[in-house]
Amino acid sequence: MSLPARVTTLLIAFAAVVAFVVFVAAHFVLSSPPLENYTPYASGGQVNVVMQTDPQNTVTNKPDWVSYFIQNPQNKQWVHTTYFAVPAATKVNMTIYGYDGCSALRNPVWGQVTGTIGGVEYVDGKPTSDLNSWSGCNVQHTFTMAGLGINVPIASPTTLNENNNLCGTSPCTSGPHQVVTFSFMTPAKGGTFRWQCIVPCGGGYVDGNGGPMSTPGYMSGQMEVQA
C-alpha cells in the first residue's frame, strides 16, 4: 500500500473512532429528558405542577418500566419526562395522579411526609402526614427531593380489584388512581435539585434500584429553580 493510501486509511479510521465517541457522548451521556418549563406560568407567587405515575411505560421501548410523566403547562399534554423548571421563591402546588399499584417501602421511614407546607399531603383531598406501607396496600412511589428535605409518599389504589385492573396504556387517562396534592416553597436562589422515588420500584434489578430507578426520565429527575 502506498504511503498516501496508508495515511488516508489512518485518517479515516481515526475520524470513525472520533465520530463514534461523539455519537456515544451525545446520545447516551449528554442526553437528558425534555424539560417542562413552568416558570412562565407562575402567577401570584405560585405555580401549579402536574404529574402522574404509571405502572408501565408504553411510549418507550421499556414497556415494563414504571414511570413518571409531567403535564405540559401550555397544551396540557402528558410528556414522558421527569425534568421540570419552576421559579425561585415560589409556592409550588404539586398534583400527582397516582395510577400505579402498591409497593412496600424498603424503609418505612419514607412513609412520613416532610418538607411540604404544613408537613402534610392530601390524598384525594384528605390531609395525612404519613402512610404505613407495611401495614397495607397504600403506597406506590415517593416524590423525594433530598436537597429541600421533601419526601411525599404517593398513595396507591388500595383494593385488590383496583390493583389488578390498573391502567394499561401510558400516559394514563383512566383507571384506578389516587390524587395526591401538596405544596412546598422553592428557595430564593436558583439551582438544580435532584428528586427520585425511593420505594425502590425497579423490579427485577439489583435491589430494585436499577432500570427505571437509575434512568432519568422514569423514576428520578431534576427540578430546576430559576432565579
Added chain:
Amino acid sequence: MATEAPTSPPEPPEPPEPPGAPGSAAEPRHGLRLLVAWVVASVIGCLLVYLVWGPHLPPGDMSSSAANQQFDLRVLGTIATPVFLGVLIYMGYALTFWRAEDDDETDGPPIHGNAKIQLTWIAATTAIVLALAAFGTVELVTVQGAGAGEGPQPIWKPGSSSILQVQVIGQQWSWTYRYPQFGGFETAQLELPLNEPVQFNVTSLDVIHGFWAYQLGVKADANPGVNNVAYTTPKHPGSFVVRCDELCGLWHGAMFDYGKVVTAAAFQTWAQQTETQLASVTKILPPYALTYDPTAIANLGKVLVQLGIGGAGGGYYPPNDPEQP
C-alpha cells in the same frame, strides 16, 4: 658487553585536572556541602511542616479521631520532609555542580559496591518502616480505631460507660440516622453532642455504601447485613459533611448531607423533641436492630402476592415479573 635496554614508547603526559574535578586538589567537599544544606533545610522544613502547615492539614480537629488523623499527617509529613528535601537538594546540587561540559562524551567513573552505605541504607529504612508501623498501631489504639469502621466486633472501644449510639443507614441514595437510646426514632438529620463519645453502627439496606463524615474523621463502609462500628468524640461545635464514598449507582454523587455538633444540652433538647415529633413514624418502623434483613421486603412482597396484588407495582419481584433477579 653492554646491553641495550629495551625501549618503550614514552608515556603521554597526564592532562592537567580541571579545577573542581573529582580528585583534584581544588575539589570542594561536596559531601559536607550537601550535608550542611540538607540539615539546615530539613530543620527549617520540619518546623514549617509541623508548626505552620500542620494545624491546617485535613481533616481538621473537629473530633478526637479527626485531630488524631491530623496529628498523624503532621508526624508523617514531618518525617517525609527531610527525605523530600534530600532528594531535591541532591538533584539540584548535581545539576548545578556536576553538569557535564557540552563536548564531554566520556563515561562516568565505574561504581563499585559500598558495604557501609548499603548497610546504612538498609538499617535506616528498616528503622523508619518499623517505627511507622509501631506508630500507626499506637495511633489506632489510642483513639479507639481512629474513626475507621472496625467491623461488628470492634477491638478498640472507648472506656466511657456513656456512649451515644447512632445507627447510620445507607440506602440508594440517602442517609438516615437512628437513635436507639431515644426511642429508636429515625431521621435524615444527624446531630451529635459535644465531648461525648459516639458509636456509629453503620449498615445498608441495599448495596454497599460508604459513610464518610469528613470533618469528624469517621469513615466506615455500609454493607447490607453487616454492622460496621466506628467511634469518635466530637470536640468542637459546628457542621460537617457526610458523603457516600462507595460508588453506589446513579445518584451516588448526590448522596450527601450535613450533620451538626452541638452542646450536650442542645443535643438533649433536640433529641427529646425529635423523639416526640416522630413518635407516630417510629411506631411503624421495624424494631431497632443492628442490621435489617433485605429479605424482609421479599416477605412483604409475598404478603401482597398472597393478597392477590400483582402487576408492575404490585410488590417486590412478584412471580410474574418478567425480569427476575
